[in-house]
Amino acid sequence: MIPYFFSSGLKPPLSKKGNLISRRRWQAADPQVRDELGEAARKVVIHHTALWTCTKPSECQAQLTYIQKMHMEDRGFSDIGYNFLIGGDGAVYEGRGWGIIGAHAKTHNLDSVGIAFMGNFNDEFPSPAALSSLQRLLYSGVAQGHLYSNFVLLAHRDLAHTECPGEHLYSSLQRLKSQRAHHMCCVDCVPAVGC
Secondary structure, eight states: OOBGGGGSSOOOOOOTTTTEEOHHHHTOOOOSOOOBOSSSEEEEEEEEOOSOOOOSHHHHHHHHHHHHHIIIIISOOSSOSOSEEEOTTSOEEESSOTTBOOSSSTTOGGGEEEEEESSOTTTSOOOHHHHHHHHHHHHHHHHTTSEEEEEEEEEGGGTSSSOTTOHHHHHHHHHHHHHHHHTOBBTTOOBOTTO
């Protein structure tokens, strides 16, 4: 079942032909290891990169390459830590991708997907295009069976002592969570709890 929240006027789900940029397209380095999740993810953890905002493919690719190198060389991760990253123009970049264990929220990686907004959202606001892409990505994850339909949407700061994902993105997520809770009905109008 796909929650009603995802069907209210949004663009179709992301696809390889849409604004989902594959690892190959952004020229990601090969991962050292790719461990799979045992089942669909129960949580989605939202982060920010706390770096510069990118709104052009060349800017985003530079940031992705920087993050992957930092994660692999400085932090000893097997790959970029996030499953997906979202640029200010709404482009979604494949990090580890669906079904792969990330390295983004200590003790929560085995049942979650990590999504990072590219920029510092203590200083700036997330763009409507980026927020819309998040909703479409989540819809795709549920529709493809990578996320449970009742997944929990969290900010990194909900799980650890950090400012991540920044005050402005955190506020936007609270509104998104509130909308989602209000619309937890199915597309075929079979009410769920609380409708």
